[in-house]
Amino acid sequence: PPDPVFLPAELEVLEVPEFYRLQRVDQDVAPNSSLHTRSETFLLLRAGSQPLVQATYAPFSIRQVTGIPASPGPPQAWAIRAVSLESSVSPAEHTARVLFHLHGEWDHSRARDLPCVTLHAHHRGRVARGTCHLQAPLGVCVVELEIPPRWFSLGSLHSHRSHRRDSSPLEPLEHPEPAELHYSVGECGGQEREAPRFLGMLELRAGEPERRQEVWLDEKVLLRVPNVPLRPGQHFTATLALRHNFTADSLTLRVKAKKGLQVVSARPTIPSTWSVHLERSRSPKHSTAVVTCQRLGDIPAIPASSRVSELAAFLHLDVAVENGTGGLAPARPLTWQVEYPGQDPEAQKDKLVWEIQVSERDIRALVPLVQELEILNTAPLTGIPRVIPVKLVTVEAGGGVSELTDPAGCESADKQVLQVSDSCDLVFVGGKESRGARGARVDFWVRRLRAELSFSVWAPLLPLRVQLGDPILEQLRGWRLPGGPDSAVVESEDPAEEPERRARSCRPQFQRTELRVLAHFVAHPLDGGRHLSYLPGPEWLLDxxxxxxARTRVQDPRVASLEAGAVVVGREPGVTSVEV
Structure with missing residues (x-):
């Protein structure tokens, strides 16, 4: 069949930071093209407002808004990312916190028009709601939603477990119950502009296990300490446990605490089994506690069901974080040492140093803020890194959000896919990565707070596909261009020779054709498998x-030349190729 004839109008997308023309794998020319219509497919990345399509056929051009018509209300649709800060709640910690922040580019001059976000929690037909107002300059807010106490009891459940006659109306939950979280965006004080979006699940637990850290002081004595930041004025309890085969009749525990910490009491878990004596002393920089423990009777047998751990708690130490010490270092060490009667003095030098984190503020979470979670790795093609800025913020009890000023740590889980800067303020791809991936993780931490981001990274699949609109460029008969080999201006003495001289000063004109360089962008599976994910699908190539x-050239410039990197122009008869 003859080649289709269509108007060579240039289509371009405006008001979009990044876009790519798409072409089907089995397509040579644009579909549905004629002298009256033109159809092309574009992939829009980071589209903020509604895009404009401009068609140009010099000297004429026209623009048209495309996309889904905007819903009633403000003209800009806000792109918002939600970050749930708790996976579970309990009667003791019954507040569910969710941070919301503007995702993508937004107009900071419209800070007064920032919307409100409503968090909805659904559980067994009941609903709890909380709202916050996004605030400049970060474009963030936090909803602190208090889960009703009855949600943690069986009496609130309309299920087979609630009709038992022997059930108390406020009997605790036997197993964690799921609650659904949704959120919606709308004008503050007005109606919601959209249906609520699903956020995730929240577990309702009757009791939350204590977050603690376990370290061995020696082969038979284990120390359990809380693994949470503390505030001045707070107390915490450290517990010592013994293996079931512990045989010593006495031991001495020495605890050396940095200024601002003090051991206030020591008590045995079972007073009939151990006697405990506490001696304390202080110096300008440290406080020291010596706890002498003497066995009074046999340690009770450990039940068979608990033999897995083979440990029994025998001593509790209450430690105070003194008031007025907020200006001291946030990490404060405690030195622990266990001694036995008749022990070799050299063995008593083994010590364990454990640090507690002290903060004036009740910081609950570390959150990295980014504007994009998807990266098109074009660095192998351009040599220019693709960069996404990262801003680390902390969330306090009460919903306060502040930028992190302390140095943080960070690491990319797979450096062959994604990189993170040493200062943890940039995630980037530089061109040396070997593949893409969906779910590429970057971890961030400061003290005992940890957070992560998951990115989709799309990398070009090599080799690229070079496509010419017409691989054969014919000479245009009767058309010539200035610039032949004898084009120098020379006066002809014989007027009859003037036409022949002019012919020698021109060169033949050849056809020109459009050049397209196409590529698949893919993400490799994280488990090392061979199944690739394609952007936006395996049937599409990106232009x-x-x-x-800048890296495209014609192998023999005498045969053809390249204009603007996208048009091949014939110059003289011959055969050549286009290389990237």
């Missing part, structure tokens, strides 16, 4: 001609 224009 990357503009990205590789």
């Amino acid at each position: 990357v001609t503009h990205l590789v224009a």
